[in-house]
Amino acid sequence: MSETTQAEAERTDAETAPDQPLETTSGETEEQVREEWREYAFDGRTKLAAEDLDVHYSDDHALKGVSIEIPENSVTALIGPSGCGKSTFLRCLNRMNDRIRSARVDGSVRIDGEEIYQDGVNLVELRKRVGMVFQSPNPFPKSIRENISYGPEKHGDLQTGLLARLLDRSDEDEREQLVERCLRDAALWDEVNDRLDDNALGLSGGQQQRLCIARCLSVDPEVILMDEPASALDPIATAKIEDLIDQLSEEYTVVIVTHNMQQAARISDQTAVFLTGGELVEYGDTDQVFENPHSERVEDYITGKFG
C-alpha cells in the first residue's frame, strides 16, 4: 500500500522521469499529458482549486493525488467508470466526507483562494457557499414551502417561528419571495405554485429533484455540486434538469458527476476524466476531451473500449 503511494507521489512530481512511459495518441508520455492538462488555461477566474488531494477510506486509497482548477460560472463534468473516485472528489469540495468516519483527506482544496482543509473552517459557511444535489431526490417529508425555507430558517436568515410572529418580526413576505425565486430558478414554479403546502414526497421524481435544486439555491450558494442528479430520472425529466443546469451556470459554478457521456458532452464546458484507481487522467475543454483526447486510456473509455 505504502509503496503505491510512494509511486504515486513520484509520478505526480514533475521533475521525476516516469519509470514506464505510456504511449498516448499523440505519441507523448502520460506524464507529458498530465502536465498539459495541468496547465490547461481557461478564461475567467479560478473558483475551486484542488491540489494533491488524497482520500483514504480505511485502507482503501480512493483518490490519488488529484490536482485540478475549476473556473467560475461554468459547468465542469466529472466522468469515469464506477468506483473511480469522482463522487469522492465531489464530496471533498464541501467536506461532506467528514461525515464518513473512516474517510481521511490529505491535500488542499481552495475556494476563492481560501483553504477549506484547515483548522477553524466554519462548515456551516462552507456548505452555504458550496451546495450539493444528490443522486436520488431526497426532499424532506415536509411541505414544498418548508423544504425551500428550511435552510435559511435554520441559519436564522428567516424568522417565521411563533416567537417571531408574536414579536412582529416575522419574515413571512421574505419567505414567500424566497420560495418563489428559488422555485422559478429551478424551473418548478409553474408546476407547483398552487400546492406549496402539499408534501414534497407527493411530487414526481423529476419534480423532486428540481425541488432539491431549488432547496440548494435557497441558501444562496456560489458553487453547486451535483452527484449524478439525473441518473434516477426518465429522459424528459433529465432534459429539464439539463436545461436547468445550463441556466444555472450563468450565475453559479456547477460541478457535476455523471455516468452519461452524452450528457457530459451536452452540458459541460470542461470535462475531467477519472479512471479506475482514483486518478484524474485528463482534464480540458469538453470538445477537446471528447474529440481529441490526449490519453489513450481516455480515448478507449470514451469510445467504449474500456469501462
Next chain:
Amino acid sequence: MAGATRTNLVKGDTSEANAVAAVAVAVAALLFALSLAALFELVTISDPVGGVPVVTLLGLILAALGGAVITFGVGSFLSYVETQPSPSAGLVATTALSGVWFTVGGLVASQTLGLGGLTWLPVALLAGGGAFALTALPREDIGSTLPAGALTLLTGLVFITGTIGPAWVWELGFQQQASFTAEFVIPTATLFAALLSGWAAAKAYGGFGARGRHMGAYVLIYLNASSIVGVLFVLVAFTAMKGIPGLLNGARVGLGVGPAVGPVALPVSVPFVMNGAGLFAEVKGVLPAIVGTIWLVVGAVLFAVPLGVGAAIFLTEYAERGRLTQVVEVATNGLWSTPSIVFGLFGFAFLVPRFGGNKSLISGMLTLGFMLLPLVLITSREAIIAVPDEYRDASAALGVSRWQTIRSVVIPAALPGVVTGIILGVGRIAGETAPILLTMTGGTFISGGQTVDVIGGFRFTTSPPFVANPELLEATTALPFQLFALIKAGVGLGDNVASPEQFQWATALMLLVVVLSFYAIGIGARYYFRRRLNHE
C-alpha cells in the same frame, strides 16, 4: 389427462365440482367458528336445535364434510374432476396427518375399546403408519384428501353414535382429579377436524398442485388470523357483558342528576365511575382507582419518554458504534425482560424510603417509569435508525448543524415509531399489579373525597424548593391493584359492596376501558404524526 388439447392456463368446465369444494371450505370455516364459540361457552353443546342436540348436529355436519372431501379426492383420482395434482402430498402434510392418526388410533384403542397395558401402541402405530402410507404414496389428490376426510368422518360418527356425548367425561386419574369433559373435548375435536378438512377442501378447490397448496395454506392462515380477532372480541365482549350490570348500577340520565363540574351539574350519573367507596355512598364506586391509574400512567410517561427518547438520540446520532452502545443495548434488553415484581421490590426498597418512608403515588410513577424506559429506548432507537440517511445528508449539505437536523428532520420522521413504542409500553404498565402493590397502594376501598388530586395538590411557597405536592407523597389506589385485592385477597367483600361479583367484574371492565383508552389515544397520536409526515 383428458386430452391433448387441454391446457393448464384456462380451466375446463368443472364449476359444479368446484362449487362443492367451495361449499366444503365454507362449512369447515363455519364449524371452526362454531367450535370456538362452544369452547368459550357461547354455544352449549347439549342444547337441542330443532329437536336435535347440538352434538349430533355437529357430528352430522362433520360426517358430511368428511364424505365430501373424500368424494372429491376419489373423483379427482378417477378423473371425473379436472385437477393438476402433484405426485405426492409432501413431507409436512405426511408428518402432520400420520401424527394425528397415530394419536387418534392410540386414543381409540385405549379409551373406546378399553385395551389395557401397552396394547394401544400397535394400534396407534398401525393407524399412524396407515395414514403415512396413504398420504405419502398415492398421488396428491388421494394423499391429502383421504386421511383428512376419513378423520373428519370418524369424528362425526363418534359424535352421532353418542360414543362421545354431552355427558362424556375422561378421567385422567391424576391426583388433582383432572378430567376432560365433553364441553372441552367436543369443540376441540371439531376445531381440529374442521381445520384439517378445510385445508383439504381448499386444496381440492384449487385443483391441487401449486395452486391447491396455495389455497390450502391460505385457508389455514386465514382461519388462524380470524380466530385471533375472534378471541380478542370474545374476551372484550365477555368482560363487558359481565361488567356492564355493575357499571350501570344506579346510573341515571337526566338534567342535573350528575356530580357538579364547576357550576354545571352533569346530565349523566354513573355512580360506579363517579363515586368512591365511602361509608355513606349509596352505590360504591371506583373513582379513586380510576384517577389513580390515570395519574400513574401519566407520571410514568412524563418520566420515561424524555429520558428514553433522549438516550435513543444520543446512542443513534452521536455515540460511535462500539463497546458503549453494545453495553447499553444489552442492558436495555435485559431491563425490558426483568420481571415486574423485581421492579416493585426495587421501588419498595429504594424509592419508598426516599419519599418519606410511606408508599406514595410518586414512588409508583417512578417505578413504572423505570419499567417503561427500556421499551421507549428500544423502539425510539429503531425508529431513529429507520429514518433515511438521505435526510441527514440533505440537511448537512445545506450547512444545518447536527442538532438542528435531529430536531427538525429526524425526530418528526421518527415520531410515529416512537409513539408506537410508548403505546406498547403503556399497555404493559397500566395493568401492572405487582410494582404498585409494593410501592403505591394503600386501602382498597377509598372514599370519593380521598381521590388523588395532583393538579390541585401543588402548593407554592416563598422559600426553596418553592413548590410542594403532598398529594404525590400519599398512598392511593389503582384499578389493577383494586381488582387483585377484591378477587384474590377478598378484601372487604360483603360489608362494603352489595353485590361483590358485579363489583369485581365492573372493576375489571373499567380497567379494560382505561387501558384501551390509552391505546386509542396512542393510536390517534400515531395516526396524526403519520399523516403530518406523509400528506400534510
